[in-house]
Amino acid sequence: MLDFDYCNPTHISFGKNKIAGLNKLVPENARVLVLFGGNSAKKTGTLDEVIMALGERDIIEFGGIEANPTYETLMQAVAVIKEEKIDFLLAVGGGSVIDGTKFVAAAALFEGEPWDILLNWGNNVIQALPFGSVLTLPATGSEMNSGSVITRKDIQSKRSFMSDHVFPKFSILDPTKTFTLPTRQVANGVVDAFVHIIEQYLTYPVNAPVQDRFSEGLLQTLVELGPQALNNPTDYDIRANLMWVATMALNGLIGRGVPHDWATHMIGHELTALYDIDHARTLAIVLPSLLDCQRESKKEKLLQYGERIWNITQGSEEQRIDEVIARTRAFFEEMGIKTRLNDYDLNYTHVEEILTKLEFHGMTALGEHQDIDIERSRHILERSL
Numbered sequence: 001m002l003d004f005d006y007c008n009p010t011h012i013s014f015g016k017n018k019i020a021g022l023n024k025l026v027p028e029n030a031r032v033l034v035l036f037g038g039n040s041a042k043k044t045g046t047l048d049e050v051i052m053a054l055g056e057r058d059i060i061e062f063g064g065i066e067a068n069p070t071y072e073t074l075m076q077a078v079a080v081i082k083e084e085k086i087d088f089l090l091a092v093g094g095g096s097v098i099d100g101t102k103f104v105a106a107a108a109l110f111e112g113e114p115w116d117i118l119l120n121w122g123n124n125v126i127q128a129l130p131f132g133s134v135l136t137l138p139a140t141g142s143e144m145n146s147g148s149v150i151t152r153k154d155i156q157s158k159r160s161f162m163s164d165h166v167f168p169k170f171s172i173l174d175p176t177k178t179f180t181l182p183t184r185q186v187a188n189g190v191v192d193a194f195v196h197i198i199e200q201y202l203t204y205p206v207n208a209p210v211q212d213r214f215s216e217g218l219l220q221t222l223v224e225l226g227p228q229a230l231n232n233p234t235d236y237d238i239r240a241n242l243m244w245v246a247t248m249a250l251n252g253l254i255g256r257g258v259p260h261d262w263a264t265h266m267i268g269h270e271l272t273a274l275y276d277i278d279h280a281r282t283l284a285i286v287l288p289s290l291l292d293c294q295r296e297s298k299k300e301k302l303l304q305y306g307e308r309i310w311n312i313t314q315g316s317e318e319q320r321i322d323e324v325i326a327r328t329r330a331f332f333e334e335m336g337i338k339t340r341l342n343d344y345d346l347n348y349t350h351v352e353e354i355l356t357k358l359e360f361h362g363m364t365a366l367g368e369h370q371d372i373d374i375e376r377s378r379h380i381l382e383r384s385l
Helices: 018-025 046-051 071-084 095-107 114-121 181-202 209-231 236-249 262-275 279-293 299-310 319-333 348-360 374-383
Strands: 011-014 033-036 058-062 088-094 131-137 147-152 155-163 172-173
Touching: 011 018, 018 046, 018 058, 018 172, 018 319, 033 046, 033 095, 046 088, 046 131, 058 071, 058 181, 071 095, 071 147, 071 299, 088 095, 088 181, 095 114, 095 131, 095 147, 114 147, 114 155, 147 262, 155 262, 172 236, 181 236, 181 262, 181 279, 209 236, 209 299, 209 319, 236 319, 262 279, 262 348, 279 319, 279 374, 348 374
Parallel strands: 011 172, 033 058, 033 088, 088 131, 131 172
Antiparallel strands: 147 155
């Protein structure tokens, strides 16, 4: 196992009717900016429930944060914060709203051009406004980590940052808030969480059986419950377990002491920025082909993954790896997510466009061994067609 430090300061309040506890979680004299996405938070009554729970505090609402939160929209929220002297933020929504709120929290107190936060991966963030979240869409784990991904529309750039200053102070996870989610969003959430785990697990062995078994248990839960969630939208136990898996997938725990990959995410980000494909769907496009191209460097963990998750024990090593990749792709398809670029009307011409963006953004040495250069990315994308 590799050496590591681990600290996660986020308070999790999990279960039914936990929104009522906001009154105890938010400072009594806070001026609160409530950030949310589209109309779903209003239509489902969640936003009204939040406002009621905040009591007599001064509250301003800021809606319209996109599914891929944009720098342009978030800077409008920063302007509101400065004008209204806001001192606490509350995100109500899924990972996109929470990611956006993290950037707003950092940008509001940042001296200089806030885009530099993204250009420097958050290493220049020295302070941020405190914030909490009410999670309505389990997928990204943003409710319990310090990472954020932001899109800038004018230059078609999607970048991420991390900072210990943007851990949520608390996050409320009420599984009943997921009952009304569209099937597409549920499927996206399952696949997003699945690939988050894979990025931290399916690399190379470092004698970390504790982390491996944690990851494998989470993967097995997603494989078992993911399809059930599509067919049983109001089953509390299914939704509760999926919500907690998505949080555990990216709250930092399973990734401590092991190498990470994240190449699937970096390539996927370009697909979203260029063609507005759902984040999870870009991951489902890229991962199977990446595993195929990286089969030699990932061989030991691919075989372990195949045996422990898919019960693949027969055949030669190459045959077993072929089946592992096929089963992974089939799981994504079972969740209703297409896994080929041509399913999204993309072809060889678009591959060149993606590669140009990868090179422009410096994504020329990806993966746990940093051996995925532009030419290897080309092979991955071409196999994804």
